[in-house]
Amino acid sequence: MADTTGTANPEHLDAATGVPGEDGVRRRDFINIAAVSFAGVGAVAVIYPLISQMAPSADVLAESTTELDVGAIEPGQAIKAVFRKQPLFVRRLTPAEINAANGVAVSELRDPASLADRTKEGHGDMLVTMGVCTHLGCVPLGAAEGENKGEYGGYFCPCHGSHYDTAGRIRKGPAPLNLVVPEYQFTSDTVIVVG
Incomplete structure (x- = not known):
């Protein structure tokens, strides 16, 4: 039986306005898209601070590398610097210190490493180590004049008596490992970047 009232089938009426036609589907789609978009913006507003707080702070990023001019260090001298809030020793070895380090049989060492393993090629006279004893973290002596x-x-740790040779290798005392050689590179003949 045909509808004689001139109204559309109630199944096609917009629930909000009661107006027949396709507008109801479009409006519903718009509302769904708007709700999902609003929820997405809200999720980003909540998650972004949580993720961004995990990033390193500006002071940590500033200390992630240390640049040093080592051109003024004379053979036999060492300097102390700071790298990531820890002491860093940079020593220019004399020919006698290089010969002493190379004269040790690596197999006799507690933590076997040659001087060449601990320096950069072409800069075998420049030893860069962390100034932290590998026993309990004290700062060894030997980098400053008269220590x-x-x-x-090389270096001597006054806390528990660890002795390191001219290559920063443990030779006597309770320290289990050599002084740590950090990641570094020469950016020129006289400048190193540690980190």
Whole structure:
């Protein structure tokens, strides 16, 4: 039986306005898209601060590398610097110190490493190590003028008596490992960047 009232089938009426036609579907789609978009913006507003707080702060990024001019260091001298809030030793070895380090049989060392393993090619006279004893984290002596360099002419840890040689290798005492050589590179003949 045909509809004689002239109104559309109630199944096609917009629920909000009661107006027949396709507008109801379009309006519903728009409302769904708007709701999902609003929820997405809200999720980003909540998640962004949580993720951004995990990024390193500006002071940490500033300390992630240290640039040093080592051109003024004379053979036999060392300087102390700071890298990531820890002491850093940079020492220019004399020919006698290089010969002493190379004269040790690597197989006799507690933590076997040659001087060449601990320096950069072409810069075998420049030793860069962290100034932290590998036993309990004390700062060894030997980088400043007149400090006790230990029995092997390198570094001496006064806390528990660890002795390091001219290549920063552990030779005597409780320290289990050599002084750590950080990642570094020469950017010129006289400038190094650590980190």
